[in-house]
Amino acid sequence: MASIHSFGRYLPEQVLDNRELGRTLGCDPEWILQSSGIEERRIAAPDETVVNLAVRAAQSCLQQAPAPGLIIVASGTPERRFPGPAAEVAHRLGFAGVPAIDLPIASTGALFGMSLASQLAPLYGPVLVAAAEKMSGPASAAPVDKNVAIIFGDGAGACVIQPEPGGLEILDSLLHSDGAYSEELRLGFAGPVRMNGMAVIRHATRKLPEVINEVLRRNQVSSDTVSAFLLHQANRNLIDRVARAIEVAPARFYSNISRYGNTSSASMLIAASEWHESAQLESGDTVCFAAFGAGFHWGALLARQS
Amino acid sequence: MSKQDKITEIVKRISKKTAAPDPEESLFDSGYLDSFALTDMVTELEHEFGLTIPDTDLSPRRFESIARIEHYLDSRANT
Numbered sequence: 001m002a003s004i005h006s007f008g009r010y011l012p013e014q015v016l017d018n019r020e021l022g023r024t025l026g027c028d029p030e031w032i033l034q035s036s037g038i039e040e041r042r043i044a045a046p047d048e049t050v051v052n053l054a055v056r057a058a059q060s061c062l063q064q065a066p067a068p069g070l071i072i073v074a075s076g077t078p079e080r081r082f083p084g085p086a087a088e089v090a091h092r093l094g095f096a097g098v099p100a101i102d103l104p105i106a107s108t109g110a111l112f113g114m115s116l117a118s119q120l121a122p123l124y125g126p127v128l129v130a131a132a133e134k135m136s137g138p139a140s141a142a143p144v145d146k147n148v149a150i151i152f153g154d155g156a157g158a159c160v161i162q163p164e165p166g167g168l169e170i171l172d173s174l175l176h177s178d179g180a181y182s183e184e185l186r187l188g189f190a191g192p193v194r195m196n197g198m199a200v201i202r203h204a205t206r207k208l209p210e211v212i213n214e215v216l217r218r219n220q221v222s223s224d225t226v227s228a229f230l231l232h233q234a235n236r237n238l239i240d241r242v243a244r245a246i247e248v249a250p251a252r253f254y255s256n257i258s259r260y261g262n263t264s265s266a267s268m269l270i271a272a273s274e275w276h277e278s279a280q281l282e283s284g285d286t287v288c289f290a291a292f293g294a295g296f297h298w299g300a301l302l303a304r305q306s
Numbered sequence: 307m308s309k310q311d312k313i314t315e316i317v318k319r320i321s322k323k324t325a326a327p328d329p330e331e332s333l334f335d336s337g338y339l340d341s342f343a344l345t346d347m348v349t350e351l352e353h354e355f356g357l358t359i360p361d362t363d364l365s366p367r368r369f370e371s372i373a374r375i376e377h378y379l380d381s382r383a384n385t
Binding site for chain 2: 035181184196197198199201202203205237
């Protein structure tokens with residue numbers, strides 16, 4: 001049974017708060033907070049690439065981890081069409097020759113990466129999953145949509161998944177995609193992020209609780225026994241809505257969106273990395289990861305402390 | 307119960323407010339709806355009036371007020 005060995009994260013130094021962003025966009029900082037739950041977000045330096053972000057996050061989780069036999073890098077905001085960042089991330093980490101795969105599916109990239117890693121680890125050995133995004137640029141590109149520009153930030157998260165049990169063992173994962181909604185949340189080769197907010201909310205508020213309940217049901221785990229839910233940090237109101245839908249106290253949904261905004265594929269692993277530092281898990285405790293995003297893609301992953 | 311009354315009851319139920327909004331009143335400005343409550347309201351409208359509201363019709367402007375919601379439902383009934 002594959003297990004999560006370690007987590008890592010990297011957040012850029014520059015902080016952009018709602019007051020400054022509100023001035024730029026011509027909107028009320030209080031409105032930003034009320035509609036998203038975000039108070040501030042991090043902005044990558046101009047010379048910080050997605051590769052840089054991924055490498056920094058990966059380094060922080062590889063410190064005591066075994067060398068990976070496979071590397072998966074999720075990013076919806078690479079600097080070029082191809083090659084994606086994965087091969088360069090592998091090279092910069094000193095793993096040239098190790099197979100490296102790109103997952104350019106934005107918000108659900110880390111979840112899909114972890115699910116694939118758990119199934120590929122028996123074949124390749126430890127798998128490094130890194131997710132890195134520079135969303136701030138595309139989110140605020142012209143023509144500006146304030147509802148989009150307020151949400152996103154930059155950052156990277158990572159984890160190492162090993163083929164052996166121990167630590168957080170991955171019990172199961174469920175992945176879904178439906179390209180009928182591929183136009184509802186998208187980033188083209190030029191221009192800003194485009195989002196039909198109502199459609200995204202409509203589907204996320206239904207599909208996230210459904211897939212969480214689905215993975216719990218498949219493993220005979222009831223939602224009220226799950227120690228922590230680690231979701232893609234899309235919007236605080238959405239996280240609260242999912243908590244209500246599955247009848248779990250919002251406090252069990254770890255959230256750092258107020259400090260980092262929505263960092264797309266990176267957000268779930270950034271949250272997991274922070275949460276794990278202070279989590280006091282006991283043997284048998286379960287943790288549920290879940291994400292919904294552009295595609296649409298969505299899924300959930302269930303893990304249990306050994 | 308008229309169509310407008312049914313819409314008003316749905317809005318009150320979703321918003322958990324007891325006071326009925328004015329038909330021309332902005333439901334967003336008055337705090338009856340936000341983005342998330344809008345999707346809940348759309349689901350209830352679908353159930354109450356037996357129609358499917360496509361994602362492409364989900365713009366806040368279309369559901370801004372009781373009057374606009376009624377206008378939208380009338381337009382759907384005529385197609």
